[in-house]
Amino acid sequence: MTVTDISREPQKTEVIRLAAYCRVSSKSVDQLHSFAAQIRYYKDYERKNPQYKLVDVYADEGLSGTDMKKRDEQNRLIRDCKLGKIDRVITKSVSRFARNTQELLVALRTLKELGVSIYFEEQGIDSDKMNMEMLVTFPGMAAQQESVNISDHLRRSYQMRMESGEFNCCAPAYGYDLIDGQLVVKEDEAAVIRRIFDLYLQGVGKQNIANILNAEGVPRRYAQKKWYHNTINYVINNERYMGDALLQKKFTTDTLPFRKKKNRGEKPQYYVENSNPSIVSKEVYQAAQELQNSRNVSHKREGEGDYPLTGVLHCPECGRTFRRLSLNGTAYWLCSGKAAGATNCRSRRVREKAVFDTFCLMADKLASHRQDLLGTLIHQLEMMQNRSGESQDKIRQIDKQIADLSAQNLVIARLHTNGVLNATDFAAQSSVISNKINALRLDRKKALAEDEDDELIFTLKSLDDTLAGYVPGAPFSQAIFEEIVRSITVVDNAQLTFHLIGGLTLTEKISENARCRTA
Structure with a gap:
């Protein structure tokens, strides 16, 4: 009798039947090209x-x-899995396979029960190595990674276009329309821009210009109802209006949660001359800049004297502003009405340095707790804003369309990187998709702006954005002070109430012994 040890015989390697799932361009011409590449x-x-x-x-x-x-092809894939034709599925990423978390989870469970594994290349995740409990948490985890990947690819695409000077803008400034990726002057709004420059060069202050436009009922975009000092300041300082462009004034953070931040030197900026049609001449724009500089707007409040506190400090009794007084080299501020003997207000006098130090203490606290304070407030306002059924559904549909188009842009970028698409085809297809995304973003902004709280949300987000770049413990910043403080009420010689943009009011005790933080 012969006994053979079969465990030592070479085993034939089992072939794994592999199916690939992908998504291709919706355009018939591009579809053939994309499918062939896959x-x-x-x-x-x-x-x-x-x-x-x-x-x-x-x-x-x-x-x-x-x-x-x-998705007919995905349904065919599932049917073939049920028929036992497939052992393993491979796909580029979660977003290629599914966008709806619930349906993704159902599909993963179905494949798991059929003994079919699925591998997501970008995330490096293999369902064969996951148990059912892990499957429950996987969709959210994978979707987050997909968001990071898409954002990273789009960011690189924007960066390359900015470096080459091809990038135009995502949303056109007031006075322009974006048509086929190019800025085109919108004459009715351009007339308002020219008038703003004319008024400013005639000596009219920014807030007074805003008051004039509001009194005349001059409309803004996206259903915004009022013009503000900051709005006029934005117009006067926007180089787009003389035909040039400074790119990457803001940037999106690299990690979740993605946030827009002012570029304070963290990222490179690019200046493009003659990037778009001008609304005012370079001479008019430069004249406005020279007038602005002569008024030292970047270091004081326009038309209000030589100091950052001029016109800012207010008396709670008579409502008058405070005036500056220097005694033995120390600057003080006191009620102008009381100082002139015109009112019988209680005597209030505060040291200038104490006001700056108290602002720093208030800003430190606000910056340290901005997520709990501002983040919660903004979220609640947005929830209230989106409670309107029609508006919410519209925004949700727009978000879905933007997500789909972003995914398409990502595929095109990869095909270009891999050499499948040449530079000309890539630029053409990417431009078409980017224009669609920009149009959808404008529609989304209009839908949001239908609510009267939109201006408040925008202002609060600007405040939150400014504080995101604020470092607690830093020296007093006059630029940040002027950007976020509307006025200060001197409650008494021991307390100040700061009235900030966005309607926030915060009271802080004056610390006469606070360390000197002014630069």
Whole structure:
């Protein structure tokens, strides 16, 4: 009798039947190109991994939406899995496979029960190595990583376009329309811009210009109802109006939660001359800058004297502003009405340095707790703003469309990086998608702006953005002070009440012994 030890016989390697799932362009011409590229990619993948036998490539259109019921090829893939034709599925990323978390979870469980594993290349996640409990938490985790990946690719795309001078803008400034990726002068709004420059050069202050426009009922964009000092300041200092562009004034943070921040030197900026049609001449724009500089607007409140506190400090009794007085080299501020003997207000006198130090203490606290204070307030306002059923549904649909278009842009960028798309085709397709996204973002902003709280939310976000770059313990910053403080009420010689942009009111005790933080 012969006994053979079969455990020592060479075992034949089992071939794993592989299916690839992808999404391709919705345009018929691009679709063939994209599908061919996907087939080449997965055929090459099969060649590099001999344990796999490619069964088929399943490709749905890029604009099939978030509902899996609309994805014919994905449904065919699931049917073939149920018929036992497939052992493993490979796909580029979670967003290529599903956008709806609930349906993603159902699909993952279905494949798990059928003994079919799925591998997401970008996230490096293999469902074969996950238990059911991990499957429950996977969609959110993967979606977060996908958001990071998409943002990173879009950021790189914008960066390259800015470096080459091709990037124009995401949303046109007042006075312009964005048509086919190019800024075009909108004459009715351009007339308002020219008038603002004319009034300013005639000596009219920014707040007075805003008052004139408000009194005449001159409309703003996106259903905004009022003009403000900051709005006029933005116009006077926007180089777009003389035909140039400073790119990357703001940037998006690299990690979640993504936030827009003012570029204070963290990222490079690019200046492009003659980037778009001008509304005012360079001579008019430069004249406005020279007038602004002569008034020292960047270091004091316009038309209000030579000091940052001029016109800011107010008496709670008579409502008059405070005036500056220097005694033995120390600057003090006191009620102008009381000082002139015109009122019988209680005597109030505060040291200038004490006001600056007290502002720093208030800003330190606000910056340290801005997420709890501002973040919560902004979120609550946005929730209230979006309670309108029609508005909420509209915004949700726009968000879905933007997500789909962003995913398409990502695919195009990868095809270009991999050499499948040449630079000309990439630029053309990317420009078309970017224009659609920009248009949708404008529609979303209009939908949000239909609510009267939109201006308040915008202002609070500006305050939050400023405080995001504020370092607690830093020296007194006159620029930040002028940016966020509307006025200060001198409650008494021991307390100040700060009235900030966005309607916030905070009271802080004056610390006469506070360390000197002024630069």
